[in-house]
Amino acid sequence: MIFMKHKILIIEDDFTIQTQLKTLLTANGYEVHIVTNFSDIIHLLKESTPHLVLLDIKLPVNSGFEICSQIRTFSDIPIIFVTSSNTDMDELNSIMLGGDAFITKPYNTAILLAKIASLLKRAYALPQTEVLTWNGAALHLESSQIAHNDHKTDLTKNEVKILYYLFRNAGKICSRNDIVDFLWDNQLYVDDNALSVNIARIREKLTGIGLTNFIKTKHRQGYII
Amino acid sequence: MNGRQYLKNQLPVLLVNLLGIITLSLFLLACGNSIQSILFLSCVWGAVVLLYLTVLYRRRKKYLENMLSMAEQLEERYIIPEVIKIPERADDQVFYQLLKMAEKSMLEKIGSVQRERSEYKEYIEQWIHEVKTPITALKLLCENNRSPFTREMLAELENINRFTEQALYYARSEHPEKDYCVREINLNDVVHSAIADSKYLLRQNHVTVTVDKMENRVYTDEKWVRFILNQLISNAVKYRTNQPVLHFYSTRKENHVLLSVADNGIGIAQSDISLIFEKGFTGQNGRTVPNATGIGLYLCKRLCDKLGIGLTAHSEGIGTRMVLSFQINHFVSDFLVE
Numbered sequence: 009m010i011f012m013k014h015k016i017l018i019i020e021d022d023f024t025i026q027t028q029l030k031t032l033l034t035a036n037g038y039e040v041h042i043v044t045n046f047s048d049i050i051h052l053l054k055e056s057t058p059h060l061v062l063l064d065i066k067l068p069v070n071s072g073f074e075i076c077s078q079i080r081t082f083s084d085i086p087i088i089f090v091t092s093s094n095t096d097m098d099e100l101n102s103i104m105l106g107g108d109a110f111i112t113k114p115y116n117t118a119i120l121l122a123k124i125a126s127l128l129k130r131a132y133a134l135p136q137t138e139v140l141t142w143n144g145a146a147l148h149l150e151s152s153q154i155a156h157n158d159h160k161t162d163l164t165k166n167e168v169k170i171l172y173y174l175f176r177n178a179g180k181i182c183s184r185n186d187i188v189d190f191l192w193d194n195q196l197y198v199d200d201n202a203l204s205v206n207i208a209r210i211r212e213k214l215t216g217i218g219l220t221n222f223i224k225t226k227h228r229q230g231y232i233i
Numbered sequence: 234m235n236g237r238q239y240l241k242n243q244l245p246v247l248l249v250n251l252l253g254i255i256t257l258s259l260f261l262l263a264c265g266n267s268i269q270s271i272l273f274l275s276c277v278w279g280a281v282v283l284l285y286l287t288v289l290y291r292r293r294k295k296y297l298e299n300m301l302s303m304a305e306q307l308e309e310r311y312i313i314p315e316v317i318k319i320p321e322r323a324d325d326q327v328f329y330q331l332l333k334m335a336e337k338s339m340l341e342k343i344g345s346v347q348r349e350r351s352e353y354k355e356y357i358e359q360w361i362h363e364v365k366t367p368i369t370a371l372k373l374l375c376e377n378n379r380s381p382f383t384r385e386m387l388a389e390l391e392n393i394n395r396f397t398e399q400a401l402y403y404a405r406s407e408h409p410e411k412d413y414c415v416r417e418i419n420l421n422d423v424v425h426s427a428i429a430d431s432k433y434l435l436r437q438n439h440v441t442v443t444v445d446k447m448e449n450r451v452y453t454d455e456k457w458v459r460f461i462l463n464q465l466i467s468n469a470v471k472y473r474t475n476q477p478v479l480h481f482y483s484t485r486k487e488n489h490v491l492l493s494v495a496d497n498g499i500g501i502a503q504s505d506i507s508l509i510f511e512k513g514f515t516g517q518n519g520r521t522v523p524n525a526t527g528i529g530l531y532l533c534k535r536l537c538d539k540l541g542i543g544l545t546a547h548s549e550g551i552g553t554r555m556v557l558s559f560q561i562n563h564f565v566s567d568f569l570v571e
Contacts, residue, residue: 022366028373035377066362092365094456096414114369114394116429117376186379192432195425197442 013039014128017058019049019075020090021067029062036121046070050078058085060128063107065091065098073105080106086127090115118193140175142233145219147175159217166206167213169194174223174233183230207231234294243286250282311339354404361401368394388433395431395467399532402460406535413540418455420447420492424481427462431470438470438477445482449490451559457536458557461544462494464529465555469496471525472518472553489543490559497552506546510534 016038020026030040041056043049046069053061061079065072076087086109089102094112102110109123140147146155152168153160163171173190174182184203191198198206207223214222224232240247254275261271304313314332372390375383424444428435435442469479473496480495501509505516512531519525530546537544543558 022370024370025366025373028370028377031377032373092362092369113365114372114390116432117373119426119429183379185381185384188436189379189432192436193429195428195444197428197435197444199439199441 013037014060014132015039015041015056015058016124017041017043017053017056017061019043019046019061019067019072020064021046022064032117032121033124038124049075053079054082059132060086060088060124062088062090065089065093065102073101076102076105076107084131086131088120088123088127090120116193118190140172142175142178143222145214145222147171154214154217156214156217156219161213161217163210163213166191166196166198166202167210169196170203170206170210174231178233181226181230181232186230234290234297236290239290239293240286246286247282250278254278311336354407357400357404361397364397365394368397384433385437388437391431391434392467395463398460398463399528402457402536403528403532406532406539413454413457415452415454417450417452418458420449420451420483420490423455423458424462424492427459427466430459430463431466434467434470435479438473440470440473440477440479442479443481445480447481447483447492449483449485449492451490451561453540453542453559457540458542461533461536461542461557464533465494468529468555469494469498469553471522472496472498472500474498478552486558488561490561492557492559493554494557495552495554500551500553501546501548503548506548509546510544 016033018026018029018033018040020029020043026042030042033040041052041058043052045052046067049070063072063076067075070078072089072091076089079085079087087107088109088111089098089107090111090113091098091102092113099110108127111120111123138149140149144156147153147168148155149168149172152163152165154163154171169191170187173187184200188198188200188203191203211223214220222233226232257278258271258275261274262268300313300317303316304310307313307316314329314336317329320326320329368390372387375387375390421444424447428442428444466479470477476497478497480493482493482495484491484493499518499521502517505514505518508514508516509530510533511527513527514531515525515527519527534544537557541560543556543560545556545558547554547556
C-alpha cells in the first residue's frame, strides 16, 4: 500500500497532548506538524499546507474560533475542533464558523482516527483501498471476502474486522487484547473466548481456500500473519 | 388577632375608665344626685368605652388579617413591605420601618449568596474543563504505550472522567435550560458511544455486552443521555456477579420508546427499589459493595425529569433492568416526515 501521506496540523497548547497526538497520528500513517508559535498560526498554516487541522478552542493569543474563521477566508481544508468544553454554544459556534467536526476531550482515539479518516476521504476523494493483500491473500472489505489464488470464502463481520486488523499490522505481533480493543472500537463487543472461537473459524476458512498456517500463534504474545 | 389578648392589652384603658366612673360617681353622690341617675351615667360611660374598644378591635383585626393574607399570597414573603400600604399609626410606622430594614438586608444577603453560588458554579465548570486536559494527556500516553499496566490505568481514567462528568452535570442540573439541546438522535449511536466511554472498565471486568439492533430515533439531548447511560453502565459493573452480562435493547410501547439496560447483577431489594433515586440512598447494596455514594442514580433521575424522560428500575428475579422511556411526540415526528 503506497499512497501519499496526509499532513495534519495540530493546534493545541498542551505539550503532552501535542507530542502524544503526534505519536498516535504518526503511528497511523500521517505526517504531523505542530504549532509552537501561537501568534503566527496562519503563516505556518499557509507554509505547511496541511490536509487537515486539529484545532483546540482555548488557545493563547487567539481563540480557536478566531483561527477557524481566519482559515476559512482562504481555505476549505477540513477542521476538527478538539476541546474540553462540551457546551452546546461551543458546538454551535464551531459549526457556524465552518468547522467540520467537534470532538470533546477526553476523546476516544479510535473515534478521533475514524473522524480524521472519513473527513480526509470526503475532502480529497481518496482512491478506495478496499482490498488489502499480504502473502498472496487478498482481503476484500466491501464484499467481506478473502481470496487466495482463485478461491474465495465469505467472512462474518467479526472475522473481517479481525483479519483487517491483522492485515493492517501485517508482519507484527498483534496481542489478543489489542485485537479485542479494536473490535470494541468497531462496536463488536467480543470477549476473549469469542476471539479464540473466531480465530479458529477463520483458520478453518483459510485452510479451505488453501492458506494453511496463515495466522501464526505466538505463545503468550498474540497472533501474527 | 386574639380577642382575649387584645382585651388584656387594653387593660390600662379599662382601668382608667373604671377609675373615672368611680371618681365621678363619688363626686356626683357628694353633690346629692340620686343613685339612679349616677347608675345611668355610669352605664352610658361604660357602654361608650366598650363600643369604642369593639369597633377599634374589629377595624384593627380586619387591617391585620388583610396584611396576613397578602403575605400568604406572596412567594417571597420577605418583600411584604413592598406590597402593603404605609401605615398611618405612629407605632405601626416604626414596625413598617423595621420590616423595610429586614427586607433590605435579606435582599442583600440573597444577592451575595446568589453571586457566590454562580461564581462557584462557574469555577466548577472551568475546573472540570481544565482537568480534562491532563485526563486527555494521560489517556493518550496510555493508549500510545499499551500494556496490561496502562490498561488498568485506562479503566481508572474512565472512572476519573465519569466522576468529573458527574460533578459537571450536578452543577448544570440546576439550570439545565442553559445547556440543553434537543435534537433527533439515534439510540443505537448513543448506546455505542456510552459503551465506548466505559470500554476499559467493561473489559477489565469481563462484562459480556450485547446491543440489539435499535432503529428508534428519539428527540432528546445526546450528551445528557450518554452521561445517564454511562452512570447506569458503571452501576451495572459495580453491582455485578460472576460472569456479568449487560444487555441493551429497545421496545416500542404506545407512544413511548423504551430503552432498557439489563444486567445480571445482584439486583435491588424490593424494599429499596422505591428509594434508589433518593439523594444519598445506598440501601442494602451499599452495605455490601464499597464506594456506593447515592449520587449517581439521584442525578440520573434529576436529569431525566428535566429532559422529560421516564426512568424506572425493575428488579425481579435476576439482576436489574433500568428503563429509560422517551416520549414520541407525534406532532414533531409527523411534522418532520412531511
